[in-house]
Amino acid sequence: MRFLTAVWLAAFSSFHLCSAATADDWRLRTIYQVFTDRFAVSNNTEAEPCDPAKGQYCGGSWQGIIDKLDYIQNLGFSAIWISPITQQLPQYTPDYSSYHGYWQQNLFELNPHFGTVSDLQSLSDAVHERGMYLMVDVVVNHFAWDGPENQINYSDFTPFNDPKYYHPYCLIEDYTDANDSVIQDCWLGDDQVTLPDLRTEDDDIIDEFTSWIQGLVANYSVDGLRIDSALNVDPGFFDKFVPSSGVFATGELMDGLTSVACGYERAIGSILNYPTYFPLIRAFESPTGSIGQLVDQINGIKMTCQDPTTLGSFSENHDVPRFASTTDDMSLAKNVLAYTLLTDGIPIVYQGQEQHLSGNGTPYNREALWTTSYNTSATLYTFTQTLNQIRTQAIFSSTNYTTYNNYVIYQDLHTLAMRKGYNGSQIITVLSNLGVFGSNYTLSLSATETGYTAGMDVTELLGCTNTTVDNSNTLEVRMGQGLPKVFYPTELLAGSGMCGTIKTVPTTSGFITPGGSPPSSPSSPIPSRTPLGKATSTATPTWFHMFASTLAVFILQYWLA
Structure with missing residues (x-):
């Protein structure tokens, strides 16, 4: 089958007619x-x-x-x-x-x-x-430039080979106290390697x-x-x-x-x-990390970014x-x-x-x-x-999986559960910051949170275990050793070779x-x-x-x- 794969790739890549990659493509x-x-x-x-x-x-x-x-x-x-x-x-x-x-x-x-x-x-x-x-x-x-600002030979630069192309010298020394003008007009680097x-x-x-x-x-x-x-x-x-x-x-x-x-x-x-x-790093670098701060940031990005x-x-x-x-x-x-x-x-x-x-x-x-x-x-x-x-x-x-906005469906001091994808094809990801010595516990997620309904078969993809959503529309997530869990409708795995x-x-x-x-x-x-x-x-x-x-x-x- 690898030979077949190679043949298909070679055949299609020989056509050098294409469209520039857009944001939709990169998603x-x-x-x-x-x-x-x-x-x-x-x-x-x-x-x-x-x-x-x-x-x-x-x-x-x-x-x-x-x-x-x-x-x-x-x-x-x-x-x-x-x-x-x-x-x-x-x-x-x-x-x-x-x-x-x-x-x-x-x-x-x-x-x-x-x-x-x-x-x-x-x-x-x-x-x-x-x-x-x-x-x-x-x-x-x-x-x-290798050296201080007053020694720059601008003629060594191509194409911007004249001081007129550059802002007057000033170093950005403290981003926390800098306004837009300083950040955009002053120089990065130091007096060892200056960055005009x-x-x-x-x-x-x-x-x-x-x-x-x-x-x-x-x-x-x-x-x-x-x-x-x-x-x-x-x-x-x-x-x-x-x-x-x-x-x-x-x-x-x-x-x-x-x-x-x-x-x-x-x-x-x-x-x-x-x-x-x-x-993200603060939340998961130790069991004392703040899941709440990460959740606030996830929501803040969704409200502020385009x-x-x-x-x-x-x-x-x-x-x-x-x-x-x-x-x-x-x-x-x-x-x-x-x-x-x-x-x-x-x-x-x-x-x-x-x-x-x-x-x-x-x-x-x-x-x-x-x-x-x-x-x-x-x-x-x-x-x-x-x-x-x-x-x-x-x-x-x-x-439209990639354009569906991921959102948090559950959080506590050590657990974060997220959903991405429309009903019937959603991924539920459950994360923990307890680490490898984390205790075993069961997290119960409702249909309101997951979108999974009673009798639905789902597969936990990292451990390849199958489970059925119970009659109360609850997904029971068995956590342990601080490991993440990822759930997906079992029927959608057909043909994937997974699990x-x-x-x-x-x-x-x-x-x-x-x-x-x-x-x-x-x-x-x-x-x-x-x-x-x-x-x-x-x-x-x-x-x-x-x-x-x-x-x-x-x-x-x-x-x-």
Whole structure:
């Protein structure tokens, strides 16, 4: 059957006619965040020891990603997000090197540490041949210089090679006491590595970036963007930049204020859900965590943001401490992952979370993944596979699952129960912060809470146990060892291969198919600079690649079952 799968994928991916991926398409996806320098070296390169504390390039590359796509796809992910691709500040500095990709100096050249034009094209090809999406991290807020502000040689920057393109020097020293003007106009960084802040409110800056992003998307068949430091960019910048890109974009705002984050969500279309990230971690880092604060935040996001179902749901990334640095409790780790993949939004898992890596903040949370030997038997690797399969099955078997607003149906000091999905196809997720030594107890959920009615057969998908809703319309949930529980109507598992059901190839009949961008053959790395930078080509998508992309996602589910 794997041969049959490969044949179908090869047949459909040969049609390079597609439509740009929209928010509707991205809701159907789950994203694996690849930190390019630390994910994988190529198969013909020997991996060197990598000490994240030293902040040096460790050799990860685009070819390395290609060689390990099986590892990602077998986890059940249908998209990858890679580090910024542009040419970086070349020196090793007192603040380490630019291995992360956020210290760019030239928009129109690639980072040679990650590979060549051909390598990036090949990565895009390889991703799309699997029916997956490619998201690229982009930096529009600043450039980078090794040294203090008064020593910057602006002629080293391309294309913004004059001080007139930048705000006057001032450092952001305290976000908690800063107004919008300070946050948007002052500089990130320090006096070791200064990050000149671009005047993103100016038309010439907007036009340059607009032309650049059109070329990048077209030349590398990019399906989505993650916009770094979006909080520091003038919100009006996104009015032209995002639509001009032609693809879905999500913005980074490391801000826990819902009102601020949702304001940028309306400007960009999506944000990484930091307002929920902070109470999520606090709720599950120990049995004393506040479930109530998390519930308040879930409700606050729904009331304030325009569309919570397009937000990036995450519990780890390269800028925050690993969850395992706060606790090594495996049950708590499972609860956090279950929330991340089964709540509203587009789930994102940071490389190494599936291996329970434990780096405590930057730079320690940027470990080389090859130190894990890419263990596909690791507890959280197989757990993540299952969660991805659950979400895929819900999308496949349900109507408008991804746009249904998840809501809390029960809470107490240690338990959170949520519902996502319409009657007859809803998932009920029950989470606990008691940890691995948590006591056994039974939670009774009514039909008002679950939507399940008397006599309905449901399956707990993490333990593969079946139960029938009793005559009083009550679902009895037996909790223990702090483990999460996920319930789903048993009849909807037919053909999924989950929990002992017989596997059949899924069909896309009646399903909203996601878009995708086809591999193309750019003639330059990133569109070479004509006046203010012009794209060298434009993307030409069709429905057929959309169909192929969706088919690949559901064949993957069958393959993994």
